[in-house]
Amino acid sequence: MKLLGITACPTGIAHTYIAAEKLSRAAKELDVEIKVETQGSVGTENVLTDKDIAEADGIIIAADKGVDLSRFAGKAIYECGTKDAVKDPKRLIQLFLDGTVVAPQASKKLKSVEEAKQEIRGKQNLIYRHLMSGVSYMIPFVVVGGLLIALALAIGGEPTPTGLAIPENSFWMHISDIGGAAFTFMVPILAGFIAYSIADRPGIAPGMIAGFIAANGSFYDSSAGAGFIGGIVAGFLAGYLALWIKRWKVPKMVQPIMPILVIPIISTLLTGAVFIFVVGKPIASLMNGLTEFLNGMQGSSSILLALILGAMISFDMGGPVNKVAFLFGTSMIGAGNVAVMGAIAAAICTPPLGMGLATLLRKNLYNKEEKEAGKAALAMGLCGITEGAIPFAAGDPLRVIPSLMVGAMSGAVIAMLGGVGDSVPHGGPIVALLGAIDNVLMFIIAIVVGTFVTAFCVNFLKDLKQRKDNVSNQKQAARE
Template sequence: MKLLGITSCPNGIAHTYMAAEKLSKTAAKLGVDMKVETQGTIGIENELTPEDIAAADGIIIAADKAVLNKERFKGKRVLETRVTSAIKNPEELIKQFETGEVPIYGEVEEATGDKKGTLKSIQEVKKERKSKQNPIYRHLMNGVSYMIPFVVIGGLLIAISLAIGGQPTPEGVKIPDGSFWKTVNDIGVAGFTFMIPILSGFIAVSIADRPGLVPGMVGGYIAANGSFYGSAAGAGFIGGIIAGFLAGYIAKFIKKLKVPSVIQPIMPILIIPIFSTLIVGLLFIFVLGTPIANLMEAMTSWLNSMQGASSIVLAMILGAMIAFDMGGPFNKVAFLFGASMIGQGNTFIMGSIAAAICVPPLGMGLATLLNKRKYEAEEQDAGKAALAMGLFGITEGAIPFAAKDPLRVIPSIIVGSMVAAVIAMESKVTDSVPHGGPIVAAFNAVGHVGMFFVALAVGTVVTAVLVNALKKEVPQD
């Protein structure tokens, strides 16, 4: 038997390659010829060729986000599952092909009343698959995975340009117009400009495949630019997420409409993008944009009112928001609030956020080092990746742990981030760039850097100790 595989996790780092290794080794042990394509952060590796697909008896897709170009597998037996299933139960997945339990990709849509037996089998498999996967999470993580590089690159280029080319002024650190570092800063700002459209676009792609890309990105651009609906702030990340899901499901609905065969060839390149983009754009401009922007502004105003005597409470709220959804809407509202305060000359808010941002991944990474008996082998590897991501202020490094054990992990990282934020706030730590983590301090963008690292270290230890106290030991391989 010859099988193929594709592995892809939201962050495209640890789990993607662990799953590929597990599938390959298990297949070799069972005497099965297997080639695995990985779709990670650096792109597609070990790509499956048309010849590979033609010769294959089946394909295992172990992914927690949208997989690129699935249409190439039409007519082949395809088993879709979560990436953790390939890590934990690779032998069980492979053996399903021996028993004929795996449906043929594309047959669900083509099945008719004459194929009742086949249709029932496929429905049962799809029902089982859905019980193991959260499609909303998968679609959201697909957008986040493509957005993260824009966040990181944009933030670091801004940090570098301010640290090296910035000059102190009464209004804060500024870069002289016409200088080389002003150009670098502008490139970083351009990276940030793409964040929300990319997020929306690839949420829509996860739902509707390629026809969702244009309406998703256009909808995200409209969400981020309040000038379309008379708002100074725009609908922000919450609006971008809503635009992505809206675009994806509208495009998917149009894609399923029965149309004359003469129109079918132009549906994906003309009809679907035009109508879905127009519907999403008009809905956002005339119906959704203003209410969502008002909500964002209300949350920002509320956070702004917590300054002064309530600085400790404000720091606790910001720390909790940063950690709660690890790069999601709450995280981004707090982050954008801190970024907006920089423009108003208040860099203390961003200082507390900068410390809180990296605590979830650093805390979970440290936890795996302190007590390996409470983490499976793949979690220990994910912990090393989380440590690296934490150094660069990427909160999403904690997502694999939170997704697997939310009731223990999320409270632990929230408490740790709150502690770090409070220490940083009360120690007058500042951050002059919209980014966080030790990398920002390395570029001299942090004031009171000693207390910044104290806050970071204490928050990290609190998270690690708390989560290890809550978790139970797991059987080790």
């Protein structure tokens, strides 16, 4: 049997490549030939050729964002998230070996109730995929903008009574302005590529235009824009409008101009009108109120926020819950509140760093493969890649995930109370090296504490389990 695969995650850094490696390893163990195309941050690698597709018996799509399936017409396809490929790759391949997944034309029977439920769940998951497609294209703009502004402040900033300030008309002011320009693309890019994920190319123009309208409150008489929430609404609205118009049955002579003229114009007009006259101002008011509320958080309320964000970041290590917290922190950077991202930046790296440290402190609790994964986790943690902890969570979720959450929450709280700020949507020690962190000392302390808490908790729980297993084995041996 020959299978093909595609792996793709929103950021295109870790899940994409971990999932590809797991599928390749599982296929080798099951004596199945497989070629996996990775759609990561550096572009598409190991590209599937027409010959590969023609010879393939099935396709595994392990992706958390939109993937073009048009080239696989008539093939047996199984779609899932990257975490499914990481946790249980053998099961995915076995579905094809057992004949559970078949080509569309080979299945004529009516859907069972369970199959119908699975199809509904798959459609619901599409919403997350469309959102993450927009986020994946937005992130580079925010990273570039944040780093340029941080660099300009760190090198060209001068002390003032209110903090560092860049002198007007200086070289570093121009650098800061370039960074600010990158930030202005954040919401339009988010909206545009959400719409693109839904409706393909006809959706990108109305999505970006609607995103620009969402980001500029002047269109709907508001002093502030609708922010990232407005961008999400605009992207989905433009995308589904474009998709609806794409499905219109029109004369053949009109079909060639539909994607370049009719669909963009009508969907842009409709989306723009809805945003300007209906939803723009209420969403802007909501975002403005949220920003003011967060900026006013002090004491116990800020601790609660940090606890929630730390738990969300570490719960699924790059999955949907993690991305919601991450996107929230990113939006707060644009709103001028870098403290939220500061707490997130500390929480992002403690899961992999904690697991890497745990394997060094108590080697007897881990097998050879886990020790090797620990080394990789340390490297990924230093670069702020939470997914480095996934192999450990997949193998022992009951003990690993709670430990990761406690450690990340500890780090986030210390960062929040220590006044840590992060001006780029990323985390880990690498961000401090790039000069994007305010109060670096407290940031490092937060990471160190979170890392040690994670390592201590997971080793304590694993040791407890090992002791119970030993007692149980001794009792069994005594009975025999």
